Amino acid sequence: MALTFNWPFKKLSVVTPILCLFQINMVFMYSSEIISFTGDIFCNKSEYFCINDFKCTYCDPIKNLKPSANKQSCICNELSRKIRKNKEEQLECISCKIGHIATRDGHYCISCTNSTQEFSNNVTLSTSNTKSSMCVKCSSDEIEVERNLDGSLLPTIQCLRCATGTRPSPDQTVCVPCPINAFNGKSSCSCPSNSHDLLAPGVCASHNELTAWPDDSATFTIEYPLSNQVVQSKLLKENLRRDVYLCKVQRRSSACQSVANMCVLSHYRDGSACSLFRDFKHIPSSGREPYPWLYYGDGDAPTVLNRRKIPTRFSLDPGSELNHLNLTIVRWAVNGTWLGMTSLRGSGLQLCPGEWTSQDAAFRFGSHYHQLCRLLPSQLLSSLRQTELFDLYLQFNSSLYSLPVLNTNYQQGNRFPNKEADVGQWQLMRRFFLVDTVSGKPVSTDKVEVIQFLQSATLRIRTQQGEDQGRIYPPLLILKYGEITAKDLAADKPLDVSFTVDFYMDSRVTYTIDIWLGVLCGLTVVWSALQTWSHAKRSAHLVIDLLTLCQLCLVAAGHLSNVFFLVVGLAAVHSLVYYKGQSVTQVLLPSRALDDYVHTYVIVAFSLKLVEVVNMMWQQMSVDIFLIDWERPRATKDNTQPVSIWRTYFVANEWNEIQSERRTSLSVQLVGTVLLIKVFGLENWAVSDPDINSTITPEMLYRPANFTLQFAVAILVYVLVYVIQWLLLSVVYERYIKNGIQEFVDVCSLANISVFILTLENFGYYIHGRI
Secondary structure, eight states, X not given: OOXXXXXXXXXXXXXXXXXXXXXOXXXXXXXXXXXEXXXXXXXOTTEEEETTTTEEEXXXXXXXXXXXXXXXXXXXXXXXXXXXXXXXXXXXXXXXXXTEEEOTTSSOEEEOXXXXXXXXXXXXXXXXXXXXXXXXXXXXXXXXXXXXXXSOEEEEEEEOOOOTTOEEOXXXXXXXOOOGGXXXXXXXXXXXXXXXXXXXXXXXXXXXXXXXXXXXXXXXXXXXXXXXXXXXXXXXXXXXXXXXXXXHTSOOHHHXXXXXXXXXXXXXXXXXXXXXXXXXXXXXXXXXXXXXXXXXXXXXXXXXXXXOOOOOOOOOOTTOTTSBOOEEEEEEETTSOEEEXXXXXXXXXXXXXXXXXXXXXXXXXXXXXXXXXXXXXXXXXXXXXXXXXXXEXXXXXXXXXXXXXXXXXXXXXXXXXXXXXXXXXXXXXXXXXXXEOSTTOBTXXXXXXXXXXXXEEEEEEEEOOGGXXXXXXXXXXEEEEEEEEHHHHHHTOOEXXXXXXXXXXXXXXXXXXXXXXXXXXXXHHHHHHHHHHHHHHHTTOOSOOHHHHHHHHHHHHHHHHHHHHHHHHHHHHHHHHHHHXXXXXXXXXXXXHHHHHHXXXXXXXXXXXXHHHHHHHHHHHTOEEEEEEOOOOEEOSSOEEOOOTXXXXXXXXXXXXXXXXXXXXXXXXXXXXXXXXXXXXXXXXXXXXXXXXXXXXXXXXXXXXXXXXXXXXXXXXXXXXXXXXXXXXXXXXXXXXXXXXXXXXXXXXXXXXXXXXXXXXXXXXXXXXXX
């Protein structure tokens, strides 16, 4: 049974540590595509949640470690100071002496045995069971000072103003020394401009560490090719170089996530933010770096999309628990803050408004979902809370499978490789967004110049065949983004937005159709040649001339029309019956290729049948009809009485009336067909859903009708009405009520008139009416 996550994630902050109780116990398998997790979803008080590995990591109190306030790393406790990070990038802490606590930066210990301060016995040392004292904070008009005015450490904590060379904290409570590695061991807090850049308060980076990200306009420029806009992004200007330094040098995970998000918002274009991840275009191993996973390897698309690592067998049974895809997304803020992991409902990837029940049915296994809407930019922005980025996973059993993303806006030089038909040229990604309102804001103003939005999203799921029926290959999310300029926003120009879920299977139906058409068309040509030869003999044409060849083409057109219609009709009926009647996945919804085949051959069959009908009308107009009156004149004593012509007129009139005689009634045929399809709702059988419904349910609201299924339903209904009519007329009406053809023969016999019907010069029909 698939687990459904309903986690109330809020924005992580120091003030709201309740979010950090959130927990998943995870163990990485041999590949980072599949993440296995067990247990409940809350870390205990001694663990933090690793947002890269999705697992709870233990902060050993014996090593003086505790979880940070946001539950995303281990830090030293209040009674110990940090020494360094070991080779495994793990923090090492050492206990302070009794009566000492760690400074705010955590690098030193300081005494709080000050005669002017009180103590409280509310802190327990992690290395012993003895209690120690924690200093009481200074009064509201003072700040705690740990260092002298020159930055040197005081022997005890004092309530003093910050000294020169130190910087106060944002809340003006402590004086924080500059990072040690920014000054090469020097105690000065100034950032030397000749060799360093002050990227942010307290962030001083050497020029050599940011050579690939110089402080010029090209580094912060984002190109928007759809609107031909070039924006020097305020987002990149204020955050890129700082977060690159914090990620690359200080290895801060949140900073790495922030740089990754800037790369995603620029559609993974080479250079700028994405250059940090140039050497990480591969599926990460279990010992991943702090760099997030953004790229699959170059040329890995065919391998990734054909993997068979998803063991779940999905079902078409509406009562099964495995008839839906269970998708999960990880949400990120633009600044790299982890916003949580939630179970993805149908509306999670859709910008179009709609009924929740209808949109939630998007991931019904084996169906086809398509929603298209037109939105105003004002509507789009009013419903948007903030710009978020997402990683997509498929949940099965107790595992998560990382799903690839194909961003068609990805540009490599002058090429768009993700728009090409060659799968080997595709560059698969991991992260995506719905709406971007931050990257298009220029440095010079707070007004947004360009807004990016998800114009089209298609989730394609390919199912396996044979012994692996019901299993799927990794789903692929295909994205296409649009752009809204400030001019479009001012004019409130409507936007076309769509979302599609498409299940498909590698089918050989079109190949089978080609084989049957090839065989039957060959036999049809032979049969048409025989009929043409017979026609030539009956028409007294003893040589093969142009008229004979034209007759061959006309005869072949009629027979080929029947063959085309028969083959594609049977293929359509086969698809309808198997798709709607199966519980184990053997046949999925007819593919677009089959739809094109059916549509093309129906048009060709109709055209050829039209040629045959015109030829038949010409032949009927060329028929010669002779009425032979066998009645002899009657002689009397006075004179000879001539034969009356009115009997011949009467027979001719009866012949004219039976010209439109049919086995079925055209009116009843059309009315019955429309009645069953429209009134009784059989047209809903053609909806792209494995269930059979004669009414549109909320789940079927955004399921379009499939052309092949529509054709099959039309054939079945038409044939059903025809067969019912034929049986009623042949068995009941003509036997017990009226038989027009037989009555005409009887009229001919009563009138003593025979009929010669010559369709060709040497061929015809004869009705003997002589008494």
